[in-house]
Amino acid sequence: MKDLRAGPTGFHDVRETNLGVVLRAVRTLAPCSRAAVAAATGLNKTTVSSLVADLIARGLLRETGESAERRVGRPGVMLALDELTIAAIGVEVNVDYLSVVAVDLLERSLITRHIAFDARSAGPDACAHRIVEAVRSVADAPALRHRTLIGLSVAVPGLVDSPRGVVTRAPNLAWRGTPLRSRLEELMEPAGPPPMPVLVDNDANLGAVAEYRGGHLARTGDLVYITGEVGIGAGVLMNGELLRGSAGFAGEIGHVRMVEDGPPCGCGRRGCLEALAGIEAILRAALPDRFPAGALSRADLADLVDSAVQRATAQDPVAVDALHTAGSWLGRGAATLVNLVNPGAVVLGGYFVPLAPWLLPACRPAVRELSFAPDAGGCVVETSELGLSAAAQGGAVAMVDAMESGRLPLPPPQAGSADEGAS
Amino acid sequence: MKDLRAGPTGFHDVRETNLGVVLRAVRTLAPCSRAAVAAATGLNKTTVSSLVADLIARGLLRETGESAERRVGRPGVMLALDELTIAAIGVEVNVDYLSVVAVDLLERSLITRHIAFDARSAGPDACAHRIVEAVRSVADAPALRHRTLIGLSVAVPGLVDSPRGVVTRAPNLAWRGTPLRSRLEELMEPAGPPPMPVLVDNDANLGAVAEYRGGHLARTGDLVYITGEVGIGAGVLMNGELLRGSAGFAGEIGHVRMVEDGPPCGCGRRGCLEALAGIEAILRAALPDRFPAGALSRADLADLVDSAVQRATAQDPVAVDALHTAGSWLGRGAATLVNLVNPGAVVLGGYFVPLAPWLLPACRPAVRELSFAPDAGGCVVETSELGLSAAAQGGAVAMVDAMESGRLPLPPPQAGSADEGAS
Structure with a gap:
């Protein structure tokens, strides 16, 4: 159901697009020859040579010396991404x-x-x-x-x-x-x-982009990353592309209503997933003595998460129970994602990572139980290894x-550009 | 984040793909000349002529006579889809x-x-x-x-x-x-x-494909179609493409848990949207006297829906209340879709259509109330005009x-194919 191909694009656009294609090819194949790039991209060798020269001038590619392969004729010079520029x-x-x-x-x-x-x-x-x-x-x-x-x-x-x-x-x-x-x-x-x-x-x-490009489930095309902060959000990748929706507002799993008349949420509603399983909700339930007047200094969150981990490790029943309950709600939230978008993996990030030893044992069974597809449609629930910087x-x-989509930095000024009128 | 382009495909594949491209171009542009097809697709005129000849031989295109345009040289013969073959x-x-x-x-x-x-x-x-x-x-x-x-x-x-x-x-x-x-x-x-x-x-x-290609919201790229039968399912189109998920099981909105300890669902769980707002659930609540022993003959569904419409039209409070309650649940289900995939439109189909006058007044406010994005992220909730055949x-x-993706019926046998050895 793709629309009709767009009409011919301008020469500049085509060149920028092809520069991106060559860059992506070298990322995948490096070290590789210009001929290998031409074969992989379908571009002809002359075009590839010109594009490679441009990418070298922009500091994006470099030559790595000659191929170790024995071959007839001129040895192929190998290309790689220039990681220094x-x-x-x-x-x-x-x-x-x-x-x-x-x-x-x-x-x-x-x-x-x-x-x-x-x-x-x-x-x-x-x-x-x-x-x-x-x-x-x-x-x-x-x-x-x-x-x-x-x-x-x-x-x-x-x-x-x-x-x-x-x-x-x-x-x-x-x-x-x-x-x-x-x-x-x-x-x-x-x-x-x-x-x-x-x-x-x-x-x-x-966060989902980071997981897809460099996380331990990298290249899982249908992947959901769930943030574990005061807020809960989902980044949904389908076939490796972000699902954004018509206004760019997709992935708001934190504000799906889980229960009528539930606890108040920062969004002004009640019973949202975030109000049941966001980090602030978890900490309030796990460390009730640390919130004497309901006050929470945001700057203390990391310390409070540490405290919750310590208490759960010491098998404090209030902390363990709070984490178990939150894990069940997260499982129900993840099951909603499984039922609606059927991802191959759900990755829990942020502060959910240190708390995962107590969250996951409740979360994973809830996902399986509440997913309509057998075996949760093949979805695994894992924690991120990218930490708070995902x-x-x-x-x-x-x-x-x-x-790689053709939005490249400008090339440096040409050495010969002042001589234009000379020839 | 698209992967590297696939290597060169076989000649046959390229030709089939291009046949599909030409077919799609004529669908969009007809009546149109071969030259217009070449301009729109970027294929050269000789290639287009050859592809058009092939499509005419397969009964998919026809010539419609000459262009009314005044032009220099040979008048262009116009092309259209052959709707008779x-x-x-x-x-x-x-x-x-x-x-x-x-x-x-x-x-x-x-x-x-x-x-x-x-x-x-x-x-x-x-x-x-x-x-x-x-x-x-x-x-x-x-x-x-x-x-x-x-x-x-x-x-x-x-x-x-x-x-x-x-x-x-x-x-x-x-x-x-x-x-x-x-x-x-x-x-x-x-x-x-x-x-x-x-x-x-x-x-x-x-159903979502039918709405996208021919419904009254046709060409809304981010569209969800919701079936209204005993079961409730969602077909989710994003940018006009079906969202299928990793195992093809996406869109199971009917089995998202709405409430703990809710009514039993056909799937064996409790509190699924289908158990609260599927047609069987609606009819049981709206027409309690018609289910003396809980029995329901499936073949009676259409008649029972008619009865519910008649009673609601006559302002029977039990029927009206049942439809209002179901409409609220449908709104909460649609809000879950809005929060997670942010469609531009949700289309209610099947038996929801005749019941819509009583469902929608409860459904639409629930969608707005329970969506995190302002104004439900721009999502409209409408009923299908395609009926039970969507x-x-x-x-x-x-x-x-x-x-149009190149999966074409085989061409008819060539008239001259028996003469192969003659030349």
């Missing part, structure tokens, strides 16, 4: 921290920073300043200082209108209609780092990934 | 009926038949016999007698392993592991109709649609 930065804003990750062209982490930060109290403008400060600090670090920054992505826990770069609604940050991308672009303009594309997206979506890493990876 | 047949099996629809290449209905049939009591083998009998009867009807049948699709309410043609589980039919496609192929082999491809798929999936029609349309 560029970097992409991803930032995650959450209620109690900022995560910052920089990756190279191989999508390997160059820097990972975790910054305790109460984004809700700070408000969106102070948060934008803090993000830019963190990006500048990372850009100046020795591992990045000589690299071209190809893009910045910012992950936010809430509804994001990604094409416009606006946070539509993030109840746990108390943000609504926040034009985050344009504010970041304004703040970055006057001084370095130099202008670069800025992407704003939902944290669960970018969404930041996924964002950085998404910027690298965008190059 | 082929037909595709779709059958829906449900608990109380078979629907049979035949469509032409323009996807217009040639025949629609509704056959009262208790598929559950009959069992799968008798049902397969009844399907083949119905297909033969339709194939012999005057509207189809001189057409080439390009395929048969069968829609089933349950989990379908469509690549294998097996019904994995259909609780309301009491089928499990039923190899329906192979049985139908066996039964069709000995006598006419001649062998044709057989597709078995989920009824909600094919899934059958969608199946027939899917067979026509498959041709």
Whole structure:
């Protein structure tokens, strides 16, 4: 049911698209010859040579010396991704921290920073300043200082209108209609780092990208990543592509009503999954003595999660029971995903990871019990190995990934460009 | 995040794919010249001429005479789809009926038949016999007698392993592991109709295809069709493509648990949406006097739905209240879809259509209230205009649609093929 092919695109678009195709081919095949790239992509050898030259000029490919293969005629020079030239930065804003990750062209982490930060109290403008400060600090670090920054992505826990770069609604940050991308672009303009594309997206979506590209279930095409913070969101990949829906608001598993007249949720409703199994709900139930007046400082979340782990390890019945109950609700939420989108894997992330030894024994049976398809439609429930930086890493990876769709950094100025009139 | 392009495909595959591309172009542009097809597809004119000749030989395209345009040189002969040569047949099996629809290449209905049939009591083998009998009867009807049948699709309410043609589980039919496609192929082999491809798929999936191709919300790319039978299922289209999930079992909204300890469901669990808002549940609540001993003859469903409509029209409080309650549950189910996949439209089908005047006033507010995204993420809730034949029609349309992906009927034998050795 695909629509009619688009009409002929402009020459520039075709070339950018083909640059992305060659980049992707070298990522898959490296080390490889130009001839191997031509064979894999269906592009002719002359075109491939021209595209490769362009990618080398942009610092994205490098020659690795000659092939070890014995062959007749001129030995093939081998190509690989140039992992030394560029970097992409991803930032995650959450209620109690900022995560910052920089990756190279191989999508390997160059820097990972975790910054305790109460984004809700700070408000969106102070948060934008803090993000830019963190990006500048990372850009100046020795591992990045000589690299071209190809893009910045910012992950936010809430509804994001990604094409416009606006946070539509993030109840746990108390943000609504926040034009985050344009504010970041304004703040970055006057001084370095130099202008670069800025992407704003939902944290669960970018967590799912990180899992798909580099998690231990990497390349599971139908994969759901569930954030485990104060909020719960799902990033849903189908055939390796993010399921966004008509307005970009898909994946809001945290606000599916699980029970009538349940506990109040940050969204203003009752009985949402997030109100039953989000980290704040879990901590309130597991550590009732730590919330004397119902107050919770967001900056304490990591410490409180540690306390819950310690108590559960010591078999404190209140903590164990709270985690078991939350695990059952998570299982029912995951079963809803299984029934509706039938993923091959559900990956629990964030603070769910340290709590998984007590969550999973209740979660997994609930998924099997409440899924209509036999054996939960083949879905496994696992925990992430990417820690609290999953969404930041996924964002950085998404910027690298965008190059393979033909959105490449500009080539450096041509050495001969001043001689134009001479010939 | 698409994978590397596949290596070069065989010449035959490329040609079949291009035949499909040309067919799709003519569907979109007709009446149109060969030159217009070349411009729209990017294929060169010689290739288009050869492909058009092939499609004309297969009875899929026809020339419609000369263009009315004034132009220099030879006037362009215009092309259109040949709506007289082929037909595709779709059958829906449900608990109380078979629907049979035949469509032409323009996807217009040639025949629609509704056959009262208790598929559950009959069992799968008798049902397969009844399907083949119905297909033969339709194939012999005057509207189809001189057409080439390009395929048969069968829609089933349950989990379908469509690549294998097996019904994995259909609780309301009491089928499990039923190899329906192979049985139908066996039964069709000995006598006419001649062998044709057989597709078995989920009824909600094919209903969604019918809505997308020919319903009143046609071309809404992110669309969900919800079946309203004894069972409730969802066919989810994202960007116009069916969301199937890793095992093909997506869309089982009817078995999402809505409430703990709710009424028993045909699947063996409790509190599923189907047990609260499926047609049998609605009729039991709306017409309690018609179920003295809890017994329900499946063949009576249509009559009972009529009774419910009559009582609700007469403002019978029991009937009105039952429909209102069911509408609220349907709204909560639709809100779950909105939160997870953010469709642009949810279309209620089947027996929900005649009951919609009482269901929708409760359903729509529940969708808005329980959706996290503002204004339900832009989702509208409407009723189908395709009636009880939606899934059958969608199946027939899917067979026509498959041709545009290059799965074409074989060309007729060449007149000159016996002369091969002569030149």
